[in-house]
Amino acid sequence: MMTKMDETSLQPGAVIGILGGGQLGRMLALAAAELGFACHIYAPEGDNPAFDVAARHTAAPYEDEAALSAFAKDVDVVTYEFENIPDACLEFLVDRVPVRPGVNVLAITQDRISEKTMAVENGVGVPAFAAVNSVADIENAIENIGRPCVLKTRRFGYDGKGQTIIRDGDDLAKCFADIGSQPAILESFVPFDLEVSIVAARDVNGKIVAFDIPENHHENHILATSRVPANISAQAGEMAMDIAVKLATALEYVGVFAVELFVSEGKDGAGPLVLMNEIAPRVHNSGHWTQDACHVSQFEQHIRAVAGLPLADPFRHSDAVMYNLLGQEGAEWGALATKENMCIHLYGKAEAREGRKMGHATQLSKRKD
Numbered sequence: 001m002m003t004k005m006d007e008t009s010l011q012p013g014a015v016i017g018i019l020g021g022g023q024l025g026r027m028l029a030l031a032a033a034e035l036g037f038a039c040h041i042y043a044p045e046g047d048n049p050a051f052d053v054a055a056r057h058t059a060a061p062y063e064d065e066a067a068l069s070a071f072a073k074d075v076d077v078v079t080y081e082f083e084n085i086p087d088a089c090l091e092f093l094v095d096r097v098p099v100r101p102g103v104n105v106l107a108i109t110q111d112r113i114s115e116k117t118m119a120v121e122n123g124v125g126v127p128a129f130a131a132v133n134s135v136a137d138i139e140n141a142i143e144n145i146g147r148p149c150v151l152k153t154r155r156f157g158y159d160g161k162g163q164t165i166i167r168d169g170d171d172l173a174k175c176f177a178d179i180g181s182q183p184a185i186l187e188s189f190v191p192f193d194l195e196v197s198i199v200a201a202r203d204v205n206g207k208i209v210a211f212d213i214p215e216n217h218h219e220n221h222i223l224a225t226s227r228v229p230a231n232i233s234a235q236a237g238e239m240a241m242d243i244a245v246k247l248a249t250a251l252e253y254v255g256v257f258a259v260e261l262f263v264s265e266g267k268d269g270a271g272p273l274v275l276m277n278e279i280a281p282r283v284h285n286s287g288h289w290t291q292d293a294c295h296v297s298q299f300e301q302h303i304r305a306v307a308g309l310p311l312a313d314p315f316r317h318s319d320a321v322m323y324n325l326l327g328q329e330g331a332e333w334g335a336l337a338t339k340e341n342m343c344i345h346l347y348g349k350a351e352a353r354e355g356r357k358m359g360h361a362t363q364l365s366k367r368k369d
């Protein structure tokens with residue numbers, strides 16, 4: 001469907017609809033406001049920190065067609081901050097208003113098998129994998145993939161939920177039960193040196209730019225810190241960029257996305273190996289440092305892309321370490337705020353449940369390279 005927006009970019013005063021009311025939606029809405037746009041956040045009832053900073057919000061289920069219809073009428077473009085939006089919701093919206101990134105992007109990236117299959121078809125390396133639906137399937141797949149390997153639910157996994165490592169001697173029936181006996185993917189366990197991500201943007205004309213690559217450290221499967229620049233070779237960095245370009249081009253992506261990558265630097269003259277773990281079709285926690293260390297944040301870059309504006313140069317002026325403030329750590333922000341060059345971002349969430357992302361702090365230092 002050709003719409004006015006496909007030919008022209010949105011002008012200040014236009015309304016950007018955002019599906020999802022969490023901290024990513026909140027930071028997108030703040031960035032949109034800086035560019036003169038209004039945001040309308042759509043999310044189910046709950047603690048929605050994005051509501052506090054947006055011009056308008058709708059609290060309704062993703063299945064509520066009357067509410068979705070009113071939302072579509074109010075906005076000029078729809079984007080999302082959360083990838084587990086029901087397909088039917090986006091299908092409903094896309095007939096009424098442009099959705100960026102497109103509906104196909106969510107359909108592919110919501111399923112780890114279709115995501116990795118698409119990656120392989122486009123020349124992107126991934127761990128060896130197989131689709132498995134039963135204990136017998138797992139047994140067969142292990143013959144090729146070997147142990148250790150990682151069993152993950154195909155859909156709705158995040159922050160390490162719905163996955164388990166299968167080691168020598170582990171009981172396969174128990175492993176399958178541990179992930180809820182659901183359709184799953186079995187992957188080889190990658191003995192990587194470092195986890196990094198590439199956070200990049202593609203505009204409506206196909207131009208792609210990427211932020212510098214952070215290295216990411218997890219605790220209990222949740223991102224704890226992102227540090228930029230990553231301690232990887234220039235060649236591994238180029239390979240990461242090549243992966244981002246291949247994926248964004250294949251998906252005809254519009255907006256910011258992140259690709260989580262496993263990097264192994266080749267020993268004894270062998271080149272590095274860079275494998276895709278997963279694609280986040282949205283702004284990403286490992287890109288939060290861009291707010292303080294770059295001329296443009298990932299949030300503004302995303303808003304520019306979905307509004308049809310030119311992308312900004314993602315130049316990084318400082319080195320940075322981003323610390324997630326999880327659960328009770330959120331209460332420590334006062335002490336952090338006294339540290340030199342520490343930039344505090346709090347999400348305004350009411351309840352500090354264990355592991356819940358309450359805010360982040362980014363410490364800047366002079367750029368060394």
Ligand code: AMP
Nearest residue numbers: 127150157158159160187188189190278
């Ligand atoms: P995911 O939910 O796929 O992002 O996985 C969560 C974390 O588990 C990753 O950030 C890795 O640290 C680890 N992991 C996932 N898949 C693999 C794999 N195939 N090999 C080694 N570690 C993995």
